[in-house]
Amino acid sequence: MAVLEVLKYPNEFLRRAAAPVTSFDDALRTLIVDMAETMAAEDGIGLAATQVGVGLQLLLVHPVAFLGDDARDEPTRVFINPEIVSESAEKITAEEGCLSFPEVFIPVTRPARVRIRALDAQGQPFEVEGEGLGARALLHEIDHLRGVVMVDHVSFLQRQRALKKHEKVQAAETAARRRQASRA
Ligand SMILES: [Zn+2]
Numbered sequence: 335m336a337v338l339e340v341l342k343y344p345n346e347f348l349r350r351a352a353a354p355v356t357s358f359d360d361a362l363r364t365l366i367v368d369m370a371e372t373m374a375a376e377d378g379i380g381l382a383a384t385q386v387g388v389g390l391q392l393l394l395v396h397p398v399a400f401l402g403d404d405a406r407d408e409p410t411r412v413f414i415n416p417e418i419v420s421e422s423a424e425k426i427t428a429e430e431g432c433l434s435f436p437e438v439f440i441p442v443t444r445p446a447r448v449r450i451r452a453l454d455a456q457g458q459p460f461e462v463e464g465e466g467l468g469a470r471a472l473l474h475e476i477d478h479l480r481g482v483v484m485v486d487h488v489s490f491l492q493r494q495r496a497l498k499k500h501e502k503v504q505a506a507e508t509a510a511r512r513r514q515a516s517r518a
Contacts, residue, residue: 336368337375338386340433342504343483348434352384352391352479354415358457362392366455369394370410378433380471382478385434391415393475400468411462416452416476419461421445426466430474432484437503440496442487444473 341347355362365388373381379399383392393413397405422445430442448469451461464472474484485493 335371338368338372340372340376340381340385341387342436343432343434343485343500345434347387347389348384348478348483349481350384350389351481352382352389355390355392355453358453358455362390363455365390365392366394366412373410373433376433379467380475381433382475384478384481391479393472393479395468395471395475398467399471400462400464412455413450413452413472413475414454414457416450416472416479418473418476419449419451421449421473422447422469426470428470430470430484432474434483435485435496435500436507438496438500440484440488440492442470442474442484444470444487448472450476 365383369381369383369386369392372386373394373396379396381394383390391414393416395411395413397408397411400411401408424446425443426446427441427443429439431439446469447463447465449461449463450472451459453459464470477483477486485496488496
């Protein structure tokens with residue numbers, strides 16, 4: 335098992351559209367385990383393969399997004415080659431975060447409910463309905479597989495503000511890493 339590096343905006347790879355998964359082999363299983371480990375290490379509720387530099391239509395969502403805090407110990411949900419079957423007309427605006435924009439939160443408007451068709455880790459098809467945070471997490475991660483990130487959903491001003499904060503956080507991160515390197 336390994337914790338993978340999560341690519342930060344504006345890494346070019348985050349803008350690539352991912353290709354469908356075609357082989358359900360050991361390499362895919364290893365990737366899923368590593369992504370689950372990475373999501374746990376980063377305390378995220380969702381992670382798309384695009385974010386760890388793999389161009390495959392694979393995403394993970396933490397079960398708490400669907401079932402609340404009681405589901406903390408349940409296995410991570412795996413969605414391969416996900417398709418949106420339907421979205422509710424009703425929309426909800428809520429604060430959203432992203433492991434590719436650590437510490438940045440912006441209000442994003444998304445459908446309140448969504449129905450997804452996908453394959454599981456064994457390649458078996460299934461459908462699931464997400465509501466509230468579940469819908470938001472699924473739609474956010476599906477966006478990643480299409481090369482779309484959360485700041486694409488907000489107004490010019492909100493985007494500017496979010497990117498300014500992101501640059502500040504990234505600069506502090508780089509400075510901290512440099513201090514650590516000079517100590518070593
Ligand atoms: Zn994200």
